[in-house]
Amino acid sequence: MTYKTVMVHLDTSAGAHTRLGIALKLAHKFDAHLDAVFAMFDPHPVGFYAMAGASDYYEAHRKFLSEKRAVVERLFQSELSRAQVQGVWAAPDGYPLTAVMQRARAADLVILGPARPKDPESYVADNFLETIVLGAGGPVLLVPETSRFETVGERVLIGWNGSRESARAIRDAIPFIARAEQVAVAAICTAPTPGPAESSCADVAAMLNRHVATPVNICRFERPATVSTGEALLKYAAEGGYDLLVAGAYGHARFHEFVWGGVSRSILSSMQLPVLMSH
Structure with missing residues (x-):
């Protein structure tokens, strides 16, 4: 028995770097395929267009998110190559909690991190972590961002x-x-x-x-x-x-x-x- 598909949730928070590092180590350890799923909070456009003059702000915000996502994707691809691990990047559209849950149910091990009040970019959706843990149908590895971990599971x-x-x-x-x-x-x-x-x-x-x-x-x-x-x-x-x-x-x-x-x-x-x- 082993893990052959490891899924890690990535966003632009500080904890994403810790999660990626652990995910790469575990994918190498178990000779597993690594799925990176990028998802972060994205306000619904209706909330912006309802306010006069807010459409320009919303478009600028979307461009900002796209640029930050591209930075994380380049980091993932670079680290994936360096670690010599097979994997794919996904940034699905739609409600982020639903997108992550769908991929989580197709993985042997899911790696997530909790939201931190001091890091607004770690917030994805209400009850995000709880929903995935209770609904994934398999093991979820929760990784705090407080420090780096040289080993996991020894x-x-x-x-x-x-x-x-x-x-x-x-x-x-x-x-x-x-x-x-x-x-x-x-x-x-x-x-x-x-x-x-x-x-x-x-x-x-x-x-x-x-x-x-x-x-x-x-x-x-x-x-x-x-x-x-x-x-x-x-x-x-x-x-x-x-x-x-x-x-x-x-x-x-x-x-x-x-x-x-x-x-x-x-x-x-x-x-x-x-x-x-x-x-």
């Missing part, structure tokens, strides 16, 4: 709570796990005494041991009452030197609003290392 921490989503994330991460130097399963528990999730860690470790050459460890981290489970898991991963966290994505859309699970929400808002999520 030291893997798995957040396990016994749920379907958690089990799905583990299976979707097996290409990483099978090649990792270190793998650990951490029970996500909120009760002071061991529960079913913690008890089943041994079963998960036994299954994964059939995929990896090194023994899979089982660990239990303490969660202070004032810290959320997601934040505690991220802290444990950072302090342990892990370069990939694997976790299930919990949530669903209801009446055009997202009901996002507490652990998933805190991971998305606080992550400082790459996180692989599946729903």
Whole structure:
């Protein structure tokens, strides 16, 4: 089992460079084809033409976006050639969330980055990341733009709570796990005494041991009452030197609003290392 098609979302934000670098490394690692999908926020023209004299501004804005897109495309093509990776560039028309979702469902691994308030160009659409994670139908690697990552997936921490989503994330991460130097399963528990999730860690470790050459460890981290489970898991991963966290994505859309699970929400808002999520 491996990833043969990797898709990375690119835009003009600062985080796009980090995502591209990781995407190229992973495409080379897995001998995969790399799809780059360019999509960024583009205001609807109706909103401009409704205002007197705004049509010229809108056309200038469109030209500006086209120039910035061309810069990113040249960077992608240059880096693709330098890394000796096979890939294609796509900048589909239409609503950006729909365009990215269509390509995501045809990929083995999708690479995205969260929007950052200090970087307006990282905003694509409302609930962009949540919609792709919950609707892609496969693993989504979330890459924060806070720092550069020399490796991704060499030291893997798995957040396990016994749920379907958690089990799905583990299976979707097996290409990483099978090649990792270190793998650990951490029970996500909120009760002071061991529960079913913690008890089943041994079963998960036994299954994964059939995929990896090194023994899979089982660990239990303490969660202070004032810290959320997601934040505690991220802290444990950072302090342990892990370069990939694997976790299930919990949530669903209801009446055009997202009901996002507490652990998933805190991971998305606080992550400082790459996180692989599946729903």
